[in-house]
Amino acid sequence: MKTADPELMRAINRFHVMDAIRRFGPISRVEISDRTQLSATTVSAITAALLDDGLIITQQLGGIRDAARGRPRVMLELNPAAAHVVGVKLALDQITVATTNFRADVLSSLVLPIRLQRQSVSVIADLVEDGIRRCVADAGLAMEQISGVCVGLPGVVERMAGVCRASPIFGERDVPFAAEMTDRLGGVVATIDSDVNLVTLAEHWFGQARGLDDFLVISVELGLGLGIMHNGELFRGANGLSPDLGDLMVRPPAGNGSTRLASAASEASLVAEAREILAGEEHEHAFRLGRGLEKILELAEKGEPRILALLERAGGALGFAIANLITLFAPPKVIMAGAALEAGDALVGPIRRTVAELLPPSLADVSDIVVHHWQDDIWARGAAAMTLRDLYGAPWNTTGPVVHR
Amino acid sequence: MKTADPELMRAINRFHVMDAIRRFGPISRVEISDRTQLSATTVSAITAALLDDGLIITQQLGGIRDAARGRPRVMLELNPAAAHVVGVKLALDQITVATTNFRADVLSSLVLPIRLQRQSVSVIADLVEDGIRRCVADAGLAMEQISGVCVGLPGVVERMAGVCRASPIFGERDVPFAAEMTDRLGGVVATIDSDVNLVTLAEHWFGQARGLDDFLVISVELGLGLGIMHNGELFRGANGLSPDLGDLMVRPPAGNGSTRLASAASEASLVAEAREILAGEEHEHAFRLGRGLEKILELAEKGEPRILALLERAGGALGFAIANLITLFAPPKVIMAGAALEAGDALVGPIRRTVAELLPPSLADVSDIVVHHWQDDIWARGAAAMTLRDLYGAPWNTTGPVVHR
DNA sequence: TCGTTTAATAAACAATGCGGATTAAATCTG
């Protein structure tokens, strides 16, 4: 915590006002005053400044005058045109880009189905740059109108430094991808973050965890992602790195070697193991085409016992890790997502059973585990939210390296 | 975060000044100004108020006038007599009590070697009350001079509510022990907390983690304790409970059933397993006398292979859990303590090896694992620190239910 | 003794939040 001066005081209260408008807008000044415990005078002063800066606007159409007497309330809301940002999600098999306004509404988006593996950093950066420029043009905007870009990618990302420590996307380690992109975009600042953190923020702002200050997000994609919201803040390890779920161990080194969760329950490991199990059978074709997961889901649907056993094992491993995470964080909600979870109860069932079995009695009922089917744009909306947060971010713990204005 | 007003501003800055004096005192006003980034005027005003309230004093003896010209600095330090608090540690086999002054110096302490198991809550409260009154008297103080009492105990404790959710000490669950003690002490407010949290705070204030904002504390006693310092704050789960290390799982439910860490590596489980291993041999006597751990350490020293194997297994389980914790929190330091660790490398060696083996390469060198041999009074000093912290606690996240003044 | 140097405080100033009075804009009432 920084030392306090009048400026910080104003920054804190301005944040609270902005937050109330974002979460509950359109909202009147009196209601902001109620919700934030700030005096009406202060709210008036702050909203006046925000209106002046163009960050918020008054809603012209009176809204619901529900038979109330007295002077009508003037409703305030975020000015969608106050800023525009671009969110990018890198996955092993595609790039997703979206342009959003200040309310994180998606104005335009595009998906580039490109295998990024084995591409050099600069080639990837080229692709991302092209995607951003096209997406911005699609939204009818010029690059000069973009206030920031955030790129989400799987792996270990150090947001502050703008460096990707390790990712399946890059062959190298310690790739300074934020600087790489900022250079190319000519004046527009780019930041990077772990992809799960983006979706965690998106869940917090618009998704199943609206207003929930503590929850976990677990994404089962090619790799495994873990996002932690704790006390309303994204949780990062001491070094600023977000923890990597795939690095968690699920089996002690008892003779036959230890197991990382990534090699027990990720989409990649599931496909690899299924391929081995089904080797030489008629299904092999699907795996060659890269349609391994679809095949797994199909066979699970049909009740193929070896696939069900595989999913049972994977679910057990995931459930083991989730139970330990619940033991540590005691979150009221755990949100899971990923294509592999579409296998109905074949994977989710074992997860739930294992968690229920392993949780200590005292924590038996604290966590609600839900599966969320993410739309393709949630990542980008999260990236947008991450950038927007910097524009009116909580002043008490500096969130990032962004140097807008 | 609360909304900001001038009062909060002052509270924040007063905290920073107090914190600087506590950590670096005796310290001059200019140096406080340097360290806190506050203006000299502000520091002057705040220290004047603190002097007025008697919380700090000026050091009379000039100190080291190291050949400097100019007006000499007036050194400020905490006023030891500003407040007195009592810290209590409950363990299964003894009660430790200590009275400290405002600097958390121990003025008097006593140890009551009593088996608390199977005692009723009110009997335990009686014992604690007697211990507190005697210890306060030993320090030459009256109960009226005591500003607060903090009781640390193993298990799951909800500090805010003052309720012990579960503990090996109490047969019952949800024991409102803080209220129980406050009632008995006639006006002196008692709080409770997990015992590891107390020692974690003590390590932060006086121990091996002075000034370190991120570290883990792992205590191997009869039960297993986990304390987490994250960003300079004690980490608590979403429900305000501290996580219980013993509840972490170390083996997935693969056929032969799952294993909780508590049943693999706690002192209790070590002794039980060793007793089984050595059943019918000449060592059995020691276990009957409750000297099981000493016997284990003795045999480990001698190189008894079955005991070494047992410790190897326990170390593997602990290392497994620690590796996962490091993966999540990436703390630069992990402090371990407990009588079982006195077995030289027999237990610590396997722990280190397992951690090294299981950590992902990217985290290989971030954490320094050390063993700390705690004095008996560190718990009490931590309890004192916990109470003192409330007297000049960080105002931005309310720390507890204490209502002093 | 007087100048120099450094520490600590005092005075003037600007920013902030708050409470009470005031204005604004609608409905209600007769």
Next chain:
DNA sequence: CAGATTTAATCCGCATTGTTTATTAAACGA
């Protein structure tokens, strides 16, 4: 339809705070 009533928003004066710029305090050196 005009004035009373009600509620929202703002204006004004005040207290508190931190900072900058002077001023005083307390030592040493020549």
